[in-house]
Each structure stands twice: as structure tokens, then as C-alpha cells.
Amino acid sequence: MTRFKIALAQINVQLDKNANLEKANEMALEASKNGAGLVVFPECFNTPYDTKYFRDYAEVIDTSNPSGTTLMLSNIAKECGVFIVGGSIPEKDPWSGKYFNTSVVFDNHGIIIAVHRKMHLADLNAPGRVVLSESDVFSPGSDITVFATPWGNIGLGICYDIRFTEISLISARRDNVIMMIFPAAFTAPNGQMFWEIYVAGCGPAQDETVPFHSNAHSTVVGPDGLVVVDGGVEEKVVYCDIGMVPLNLH
Numbered sequence: 001m002t003r004f005k006i007a008l009a010q011i012n013v014q015l016d017k018n019a020n021l022e023k024a025n026e027m028a029l030e031a032s033k034n035g036a037g038l039v040v041f042p043e044c045f046n047t048p049y050d051t052k053y054f055r056d057y058a059e060v061i062d063t064s065n066p067s068g069t070t071l072m073l074s075n076i077a078k079e080c081g082v083f084i085v086g087g088s089i090p091e092k093d094p095w096s097g098k099y100f101n102t103s104v105v106f107d108n109h110g111i112i113i114a115v116h117r118k119m120h121l122a123d124l125n126a127p128g129r130v131v132l133s134e135s136d137v138f139s140p141g142s143d144i145t146v147f148a149t150p151w152g153n154i155g156l157g158i159c160y161d162i163r164f165t166e167i168s169l170i171s172a173r174r175d176n177v178i179m180m181i182f183p184a185a186f187t188a189p190n191g192q193m194f195w196e197i198y199v200a201g202c203g204p205a206q207d208e209t210v211p212f213h214s215n216a217h218s219t220v221v222g223p224d225g226l227v228v229v230d231g232g233v234e235e236k237v238v239y240c241d242i243g244m245v246p247l248n249l250h
């Protein structure tokens with residue numbers, strides 16, 4: 001895989017849409033100066049994440065004649081020479097009158113190369129923490145989205161979509177993606193459950209004398225993405241104390 005740097009612009013989203021757009025511009029410029037080839041914004045990066053704002057902040061997304069936030073992102077991508085995954089914005093479809101939670105992707109010339117409408121809407125009911133139903137406003141999208149980059153194909157979902165692993169599986173198997181990107185506005189602590197997990201893989205030992213040449217290297221990767229244990233190639237039991245890498249409990 002060709003190497004590239006991704007930048008995740010963790011904007012502190014404000015009520016003022018223009019302030020959010022200016023911040024996006026500023027962070028993309030900084031990211032491109034720091035060598036990023038791809039910049040990602042959060043879910044609803046131009047709108048406070050609350051159903052009471054979605055209709056008022058919604059914009060039409062006309063891919064052949066971009067305007068508003070979409071035009072601004074296109075210009076940033078062009079000026080900075082970076083690919084942009086435009087987080088998501090509330091979209092109003094002028095034909096159906098429906099609203100969608102939509103991510104627009106741009107190449108480094110500012111051309112729109114993908115549009116993803118969130119397929120799985122977050123209807124959250126945790127009294128005292130969060131009670132919010134996206135489906136009060138948004139309609140679900142229907143398509144799995146993959147876009148091509150110089151580094152390989154990349155799959156795209158929005159926040160709650162991550163819970164439905166079929167999206168990632170189909171993108172990996174059908175479109176051979178090198179990575180999945182999920183702009184998100186996870187509530188705490190839900191995000192932690194989806195982004196900070198241990199993964200363990202256990203393979204057979206290597207044996208040069210048989211036709212099947214196993215990779216071996218049974219591995220545990222921690223929630224920080226670092227390899228905690230690599231079992232090498234010999235036959236052995238590989239142990240790992242799970243919980244050694246603390247979850248990030250902010």
C-alpha cells in the first residue's frame with residue numbers, strides 16, 4: 001500500500017455555521033502544510049448535533065453545481081491540494097423534501113467523487129445522558145459508499161453506520177478497500193465502545209515442510225492500535241493480559 005497521511009479535524013462545533021466553516025478551512029490548511037493527503041471532518045461539522053437544528057441548517061447538495069458548504073469544501077480541497085471527506089452535513093433533497101445526514105467527498109482538485117447518506121440513523125434513548133432521534137428529521141440512505149484514491153479504495157460510513165459491520169465487510173470484499181472512514185458524533189461513552197477495542201488473531205505456526213505456508217505471528221492489538229503481543233512463528237501458546245492498555249476514559 002502506498003503510504004499517506006490522514007488528518008482528522010476534530011472541530012469544536014459551534015452554533016455559528018460560518019465559524020464552523022472557517023475553522024474547517026483553517027484546519028485543512030494546517031493539515032495540508034503538515035503533509036496530509038486526506039482530511040476528514042466530523043459528522044455534522046457545520047451544525048450542532050441536535051435534531052432541533054438539522055432542518056434550519058440543512059442545505060441542498062447539487063453535485064453538478066455545488067453551493068454553500070459543499071462549494072466551500074470543494075474550494076478548500078482545490079486550494080490545499082488534499083482529498084476531503086466532508087464529515088457530514090444535514091441535506092435537504094429538493095425533489096422529495098426529505099432530509100438526510102450526508103457526507104460529500106472531494107478529490108484534490110475539488111471534484112466531488114462520492115456522496116454518502118447515513119444508512120443507519122441514531123435513535124438514542126439513554127435518559128439522563130442522551131435522548132435524541134435522528135429519524136425524527138432524517139431519512140436513511142440506501143447505498144454503501146466507496147471512493148477511489150491514489151492510495152487505494154476507501155469505504156465510508158457515518159457514525160452509527162459503524163455498528164453494522166456488513167458495510168465494512170462488503171466494502172472490503174467487493175471493493176477491496178484499504179481502510180474505512182467514519183465521520184462521527186458519538187456520545188460518550190458509546191464512541192469508546194466502538195473505537196477502543198482489543199483485537200486478537202490466532203494463526204497456525206509456520207512449517208516450511210508443508211505446502212501451506214502460514215503467516216503465524218498470532219497477535220493482539222490494543223485499543224491504542226499498537227501490537228501488544230506478537231507470537232512469532234514457532235508452535236507455542238501465546239498469552240496476553242488484556243486490560244494492560246488502559247481505555248481512554250475521557
Ligand SMILES: NC(=O)CC(=O)C(=O)O
Pocket residue numbers: 043121122124158159160161184185186187188190191
Ligand atoms: N451520531 C451517532 O450516530 C451517535 C451514536 O451512534 C452514538 O451511539 O452515540
